[in-house]
Amino acid sequence: MAKKVTMMDIAREANVSQTTVSLVLNGSNAVQISEETRDKVYLAAAELGYKKSETVLKRIESKKIALVLDSVSDNDPFIDAINTIWSAGWENDYFVSTFYSGNNPVLEKQIQTEISCNNSYVGIIYASSKTRKDIELKIKTNLPVVLLNCTSIDSSIPSIMPADLHGGYKATEHLIKKGYKNIAVVLGETWMEATQQRLMGYEQALIDNQLIPKKEYQVEADWSLKSAYQQTKKLLGLASRPDAIFCFSDYMAMGCYQAIKEHDLKIGEDIAVMGYDNTPLGLELEPKLSSVELPYSKMGEEALMRVDLLIQQQPLLQNLINFSSELYVRESTTVNER
Template identity: 30%
Template sequence: MSDPVTMRQIAERAQVSIGTVSHVINGTARVRTKLRMRVQEAIRSLGFQPSALAQGLRLNRTKMLGMIIPDITNPFFPGVVRGAEDVAFRNSYRLVLCNTDNEPAKEALYVAELRSFRAAGLLIIPAAGSDLRAELSSGTPATQPVVCVDRCPEGWTGDAVVVDNEEGAYQAAKHLIRSGHRHLAVITGPALLANAIERLNGFKRALREARLSIASEFVQEAAFDTRSGYQAAKRLLRMLPRPTAIFACNDLMALGVLHALHELDLRCPEDVSLVGFDNLEVCEYTNPALTSVYQSGYQMGAAAAGLLLERIKGLQDAPRHIALETELKLRKSVMSIANFDKIPSKKPRRRSKANREAVLAD
């Protein structure tokens, strides 16, 4: 009742050696029916569960996958984690969750620890500015495969599962341009993050193709969170001429933009159109519902875990770089220029001039 059952006890009960028990359990050798039955019966009646620790020690690897992410509290990541957990679970692997808060030091700590724990493999969404290669170089990568998820650190040549950020952003910008916008602004993520850069590149490509130029102050860097998105929006909306459309490189920042717009008494999409990236659930419920570039965190996590497990099972290919597709989800936050004359006049709830300036002065 109190202490867990070990193979030794099974062996005693079944009157066989421990080795035989192991062979029955793992099918590592033929065992005559009679003994096999006895062992199975003993296992059933005593309720044996092998010690994962002893197994790990002996085999020099566990059934644990390390999942290192910036912050589970960021609504994009739970989907990724869940996708990974689901495929891990189906293969009887488990997930150790680690939040780095984007601090390379914490990331390095976790990597070292998971290695010492003989995690079977690592799924990593690298911290901004992390030097993953250095962190990994002190061990045997052959026995502990690593797959980068969502973004790669600079110079990463290993496996990775990401999303086609460039194309997604391109589609977003193109949609705005097609809708007649000519003064586009963009709020990018941290310049250290590969996905932020790719999205910016896609955005710029669409402008280039449309022969539009972009003033450098219309490219504002923020931190992929609501607060910094809000601040960046405040900066942008103060400019003259004001951009008529903003592409926020993720939805959290788009939320910040919405907040800023509201505070400045500007209407979306009548005064400023907005497109986000990620297509979080919240997009359906914002006011107005947010047009956004869909990417499936779940699929990304699942694909990454799938690839990682293949590597664990010994797959020896060249490193793979899997880029999932995105899809622009149209909602209500973009106004077509063709409709400009239909914009209803503003409601009188407009703030007093003094008040507005106060807000702008922020």
């Protein structure tokens, strides 16, 4: 059976956002979209064989999936997962109702009451914007549940996670292959699972290439631009200055860029910089930022597909899926081929 064409597929083909595809295909005039862009979307949809469901509006009130978010922060690439769930829900004839709990027990109880008292809900996606392990699911329900970007102490609940250890390894291995030996890292908060996994990947890549991880090359920031800027200045002040810096987010890489340029060093020539997330802002930097992509869009789509399978009482082949990341190589690590 052929895979159903989604708006995400069309967005990739037309090289536009999912939001643009949704506006065009749903005939919205809420924003001004050029005829050229509309034509690109229609052409991509036709080439992929897209067929819009005619039954959505009839079924929208009887098939609801609750998307429960524990938190959302500024400049968070996790919004890609949320957008994809909304889009994929529409594509699969579900209305996705979004709740924000903020890890607040009172709100969690109210959300549980809303879901349990409304018979139109058929499934739940519980999502954490921060990668977390072994959470205790506070919302009790008999409905199918899928966890996104987190795992539960109850291992029977299906979970979707990013392979951050693999991503950290990939980024570091790329720098080593380019000839860099003194590779530093600007960490996120060290208590966080994402930081720990990426750091493990970084250290393992060094060890596998006969390089010794150095504690002075590991500085902790708090995911902010300012902290990354300050910590990069510390790294640049070391007697043995690093020749490459791996930032654990693209946003922190912006602060790293600023500190490096203040030291009159050229990124990609005097020193390499690697990011993580592969957000659009990395393409706005000069030089363009090499980065590891967080596969949040794919994870969001998979969450919707898996809860749909559970709703249909179909078996899952495995409860835990770890999504690998792609490495995007740009000028910040390749201007100077060492």
